[in-house]
Amino acid sequence: MNASFPIDPASSDAVDRVLFVDDDPAMRESNQQTLELAGFRVETAASAAEALERVPADFAGIVVTDVRMPVVDGLALFRRLRERDPDLPVILITGHGDVEMAVAAMHEGAYDFLAKPYPAERLATGARNALDKRRLVLDNRRLKRLARDAGESLPLIGETPAMQRLRKTLSHLASADVDVLVLGETGAGKEVVAQALHAWGARHAQPFVGLNCGALPDTVIESELFGHEAGAFTGAQRRRVGRIEHSSGGTLFLDEIESMPLAAQIKLLRVLETREVSPLGTNEVRPVDLRVVAATKTDLSDPAQRGQFRADLFHRLNVVTVRIPPLRERRDDIPLLFSYFVSRAAARFKIDPPAITPAVRQHLRSHAWPGNVRELMHYAERVVLGVEETAPEAPETEATLPQRLERYEADLIREALARHQGDIKATLQTLGIPRKTFYDKLQRHGIDRSEYLTPPTR
Template sequence: MSAGPVIFVEDDDELRRATLQALELAEFDVRAFARADEAVTAVTRDFAGIVVTDIRMPYMDGLELLTAVRAIDPDIPVILITGHGDIAMAVGAMRDGAADFLTKPFAADHLAAAVRRSLAHRALVMDNRHLRALADAPDPGEPLIGESPPMLRLRQVIRQLADADIDVLVEGETGTGKELVATMLHRQGPRRARPLIAVNCGALPDGLAEIELFGHAADSVPHTRLSRTGQIAASSGGTLLLDEIDSMPLAMQARLLRVLEEREVQPIGADRPQPVDLRVVATSKVDLAEDVKAGRFRADLLYRLSTARVRVPALRERGDDVLALFAAFAGEAARQFGKADWRIDAATSGRLRRHDWPGNVRELRNAAIEAVLGVAEPSGAPRATSKSLSARVADYEAGEIRAALTASRGRVAPVLATLGLPRKTLYDKMTRLGISPRDFR
């Protein structure tokens, strides 16, 4: 079925039945009416579809219906059906906001094509409204955005484990937000008033990892006489976040295991260990059980870390959360870069739904920033490092035309004045560049 419903209005019973059948065979969701005054009662501002109507009808004609629909929502496309004698009238209606018109008799495939174009435009309008509503009304108290079942379960698990004050292993693909989950476990738990010390195990400097984690006593390492507190001891009383623990070398894993078992740490050169009161939250982007089989990770350390395990879902598993996240990121970028008039275009809307987001939330954030700045590639393909002069000129022209159409809300006359172009030249350029004024209304 199509993305939105189609309201079809025709007072001729035979033509109404035939057109209804043709639209249903094309897999549109159609509601047919014999009278325009009855059809208009089915239209609201939240109506996600379009209207197709004959012009000449008793009681209320198609032009009056067009006016009524535009009063409810000027962004609802209305397609007019007219006889040859009313073509001038239909062209005038196009200037007044009609989306398209067809003359009788018309081919079913021509009607279906016009309906698909108008439904795509309406879907884009509704997407923009939905995204703007989400961007303008974020919940500052909930850093994990999304209402999909996996995210509802994740938030519930976080609440339960935060109060339990036990070690937790957080697993998930790169870019899913594992560090945010770890931070929430700390902030919602009894240690929230104490420090959260984060250690990126994949970025520990060679030769200094032991010092970084365990610290050292005075006069125990070359070139310094002072003692140093390691990250483990610094997190005592709070939470130690071991990010990307799958990257930790085996030798360091053995020393960490002792810390977790004994809850004490011995700095380099110290005479005796010192007790530590800590909660450990570790993150991993791979299945550590597979690393254990491959000999890259200690089985006993995995058992010690995984008192409880939390899996952060990939973005492709979260359904319409993609739209909510995109709205939040785009709204943030729009405020940062002064782009209050940003709009989602058809290419970006399609990509949001089709793309499987292998980079997860991190990739989506980057895509939102690029969309707001107007530098995104619609296909999601990598941007070219160099372009020909003609391509760069075309990009510049497209940017200027889009900016003018945005400022005029899709009205062509102000664009002609702003850019100083003849009407035919402007339309030729828009056709060549794939730009439609309708997308900016």
């Protein structure tokens, strides 16, 4: 399994169990040895009743059973297991006279059958293929459960240390009632962060008012922000309450703040300093109970990137800065996010959610996701609708061998950091490289070790 796409130990990595059922002790011992030599964890049962006791819900393995057994035969066992879990692979072992019956059982859902005598490699190959199928089924079930448990009430889905730390930071800031600057790439979830700050704080019952500063022309944005009186300018036939005044008591979310025109920046700075607003066309000053969450994809602390954005406005907004990690820095969250979006899209389109196929998994592992969570959400919708091409994309197939090795090396480093929660000593032991080499590779791959540190508990 790709290091950048791990599944927890309770699922895919542990799906290697084979339960071999046969009433003949010699057959059990011989086949157990064959399977163990092939690398499987093997349990045996002498009867169907014993086998049923050993197969719990979500059994992390498969069942191989002889058909000819006393009391309850292998075919009856298969049907009992199918009632318990229709997706559990069962391989039947038959004599020559039972082949027709075994083929009929496969039409009922049996995974495969082996006719005696069968070579050891045939048994190992059948078990390996069945376990691959079982692993996929259990992974899909786990991801759907996690996505369902996350629910609409929990934004910022993810279990990586970076996302745990982000949610903890937001829960503290929500009740602090301070202005917040949110830094994140396009599609990373800046508005979701703003909504979380609003919903988790004391202002949750008041309006959440959003404005995209980059979506409005300069001639309109001041009226949208500050409001205007009737007759304030040509076409202003009615009084309009601006977004700032409308958000009083709640939260004002200003997206793409770096795109705000200079004249509006000057007026906004005044509002932030005085907590008062003067609509266009009047000298009246109105107090506002304001909390501002501004979002930007530009590092406004860097003068070279800030451009025409006023430094004093940046410092006034920058009471607290929250950085949202891009999806490429928290790849372990991609399966959960994808499953959540698939479940939501399936409910919206009123169709059954599809299985996560190996081709889709490959795309989730290898794609760079420059559009972040928004891109992943749209991809999930296309998969649900069945209109997404799942073959490996051109950039991946055209990558050179050094590029692929670099990508794989970065994945291994991220996986080791995640496994050891950012602990340097343990990570170095796992990777087997010197400390200086490790830090050189972090810099080359753009990996931030702090993203993998587990937040302290209080």
